[in-house]
Amino acid sequence: MKIGIIGTGAIGSTLAKKLSAAGNEVKVTNTRDMATLKEIAAGLGAEAATIKDVVKDVEVIIFSIPFKGYKDLPKNILQDVSQEVIIMDTSNYYPFRDGELAGLEGKTESEYISEILGRPIIKVFNNILEYTLKNKGKAAGEEGRIAVSIAGDNEIHKKVAAELVDQTGFDTVDAGILAESWRQEPGTPAYCTELNAAELKQALAAAEKGKAPAIRDFIINKFQNFSPFPSHEEMVDTNRSAAAGNLK
Numbered sequence: 125m126k127i128g129i130i131g132t133g134a135i136g137s138t139l140a141k142k143l144s145a146a147g148n149e150v151k152v153t154n155t156r157d158m159a160t161l162k163e164i165a166a167g168l169g170a171e172a173a174t175i176k177d178v179v180k181d182v183e184v185i186i187f188s189i190p191f192k193g194y195k196d197l198p199k200n201i202l203q204d205v206s207q208e209v210i211i212m213d214t215s216n217y218y219p220f221r222d223g224e225l226a227g228l229e230g231k232t233e234s235e236y237i238s239e240i241l242g243r244p245i246i247k248v249f250n251n252i253l254e255y256t257l258k259n260k261g262k263a264a265g266e267e268g269r270i271a272v273s274i275a276g277d278n279e280i281h282k283k284v285a286a287e288l289v290d291q292t293g294f295d296t297v298d299a300g301i302l303a304e305s306w307r308q309e310p311g312t313p314a315y316c317t318e319l320n321a322a323e324l325k326q327a328l329a330a331a332e333k334g335k336a337p338a339i340r341d342f343i344i345n346k347f348q349n350f351s352p353f354p355s356h357e358e359m360v361d362t363n364r365s366a367a368a369g370n371l372k
């Protein structure tokens with residue numbers, strides 16, 4: 125497929141590398157000058173593109189930038205993009221990093237982003253840590269394959285998202301419509317807890333509305349008080365235990 129990725133950070137770069145290795149035509153953009161972007165893109169097996177060009181002549185656009193950065197994107201960035209182009213988003217909201225954002229209250233994070241972009245989006249790759257995405261992919265059918273959940277209102281777009289997730293080495297679980305995507309936001313049992321598909325399905329069902337923000341903030345506080353910074357295993361263990369109600 126032809127894929128445009130906005131953001132070449134921890135997640136965007138890993139996706140670019142894996143999806144281009146899987147045979148997709150990938151172009152990427154970030155905030156750097158073109159010479160620097162070209163070097164980054166070459167290392168990922170992707171083409172460098174300006175923010176205007178990254179959304180042109182592609183079938184899928186993946187936004188992978190910090191949550192507070194969406195309002196700084198060019199206005200109407202998707203104005204000339206056909207409705208058939210699938211818009212995916214990996215972002216998560218963290219108040220300690222993104223600050224208070226007017227208009228977010230009462231909405232799922234993805235509904236808020238969808239409003240800014242003026243388009244329905246597919247929430248995917250948000251509940252997998254960079255380390256997991258980079259290092260823990262397995263072939264389809266292999267024992268212990270970790271799963272990622274996908275939320276969105278368009279079944280065809282979700283199917284394509286599932287195919288791309290599979291190409292990166294992970295199973296998928298349908299998490300329902302975008303309005304239900306709070307079930308995979310930070311602080312939920314489904315968030316970065318490295319579950320297989322059956323476990324992830326249960327975790328999504330077990331999420332309790334309104335509980336996640338306090339758990340999310342507890343986890344971040346705990347990570348910030350780790351010295352040195354927590355290992356990957358400690359992060360996953362903390363996510364699992366806090367989401368299960370252990371807030372000590």
Ligand SMILES: NC(=O)c1ccc[n+]([C@@H]2O[C@H](COP(=O)([O-])OP(=O)(O)OC[C@H]3O[C@@H](n4cnc5c(N)ncnc54)[C@H](OP(=O)(O)O)[C@@H]3O)[C@@H](O)[C@H]2O)c1
Nearest residue numbers: 131132133134135154155156188189193214215216253254
């Ligand atoms: N890290 C994780 O483990 C993880 C896991 C799942 C989901 N997520 C979520 O996925 C999103 C990306 O996370 P990340 O860790 O990859 O972030 P990151 O490492 O901070 O990278 C962010 C990328 O976005 C680019 N960017 C920011 N504003 C931009 C703009 N206006 N136009 C073009 N590019 C822009 C940055 O460009 P420059 O390189 O030029 O600065 C950078 O390449 C976040 O919302 C995060 O919460 C992260």
